[in-house]
Amino acid sequence: MPKDTTARKLAPQPARQFDAGERQALYDIINARRDVRNEFRPDPIDPAALRRILEAAHAAPSVGFMQPWDFLLIRDPDRRARIHEAFQSANAEAAEMFEPERKAKYSALKLEGILTAPLNICVTCDRTRGGKVVLGRTHNRDMDLYSTVCAVQNLWLAARAEGVGIGWVSIFRPEDLRSLLGIPDHVEIVAYLCAGYIDELFVQPELQARGWRERLPIDSLIHEEEWPGA
Known part of the structure; x- marks a missing residue:
């Protein structure tokens, strides 16, 4: 490779500047993102669109x-039926953790689309990738997990841009999923996602629309220099 080409690759280049329309499109996608549970269409995701979504996830920052991420694509109906059974078992346990009034509201919520979505995606974190000593992870071992969550967010936003809804199913016993998907011990399960095209979405997050919890005002969460009252 010529020296000038190598030098260009190693040196910063002028940063692309985005116009107002491009910036607004990003904010629109962020604000239009929803956790989808019950609105999936049954038709499969276009392979080219799915590839773009996964490439966006793979472009996430990582320490x-x-x-450290892998993306396990799950389409088989029998496997998803077993995963759904594992969810139902864990969900029954979760319901018992709430006070009676809250339990009734919890039980009425639709919390997954495992069987209705045409595609399930398990996003994992290989905690051995990069070796024993990883730059930036020397003092916080969980930075690989945080990096994988960034990949999930990229995936979610790219999917929304493609007209694909995503639902994150978190109510599982990790050992159940590990067994059902053959995931080795050194790999951590970070997210189990349901994915499919959608025609309708809630204007607000569904849990907000259904009165489960209100969005916190942003001004109450912004602090200067140190923790309030420190």
């Missing part, structure tokens, strides 16, 4: 550029 030490370790890229």
Whole structure:
């Protein structure tokens, strides 16, 4: 490779500037993102669109550029039926953790689309990727997990831009999913996602629309210099 080409690759280049329309499109996608449970269409996701979505996830930042994520695509109806059974078992346990009034509201919520979505995606974190010592992870071992969550967010936003809804199912016993999907011990399950095209979405997050919880005002969460009252 010529020296001038190598030098260009190693040197910063002028940063692309985005116009007002491009910036607004990003904010629109962020604000239009929803956790989808019951609005999936049954038709499969276009392979080219799915590839773009996964490439967006793979473009996420990662500490030490370790890229610890993997994306396990699950389409088989029998496997998803077993995963759904594992969800139902854990969900019954979760319902018992709430006070009676809250329990009734919880039980009325639709919390997954495992069987209705045409595609399930398990996003994992390989905690051995990059070796024993990873740049930027030397003092906080969980940075690989945080990096994988960034990949999930990229996936979610790219999917919304493609007209694909995503629902994050978190009510599982990790050991159940690990067994059902053959995931080795050194790999952490970070997210189990349901994915499919959608025609309708809630204007607000569904839990807000159904009165489960209100969005906190942003001004109450912004602090200067140190923790309030420190």
